């Protein structure tokens with residue numbers, strides 16, 4: 001499942017650089033997680049890194065984006081392949 005950031009976010013900027021998938025960015029009022037890029041850190045770490053660092057515990061599971069571990073792994077592999085393709089010289 002992708003995770004999401006709630007309005008309790010205090011915009012402390014700590015989670016954004018910790019995300020290995022560049023899934024976190026500043027939204028209109030507080031930080032947001034792109035569910036297309038969040039793998040719950042599957043493929044990179046055993047625990048969601050943003051949850052580990054968030055001081056106000058405002059990053060729950062996103063109930064609108066339920067995925068199995070296998071689907072998260074597949075998303076991770078797609079993101080890796082896309083990043084590798086983008087890195088290739090033209």
Ligand code: SF4
Pocket residue numbers: 003018019020021022023024033037038039040041042048049050051
């Ligand atoms: S769980 Fe991992 S991949 Fe998802 S937003 Fe947090 S740090 Fe990024």
Ligand code: SF4
Pocket residue numbers: 005008009010011012013014015016031050053054055056057058059
């Ligand atoms: S670590 Fe938590 S409070 Fe800080 S910006 Fe990220 S979601 Fe918001």
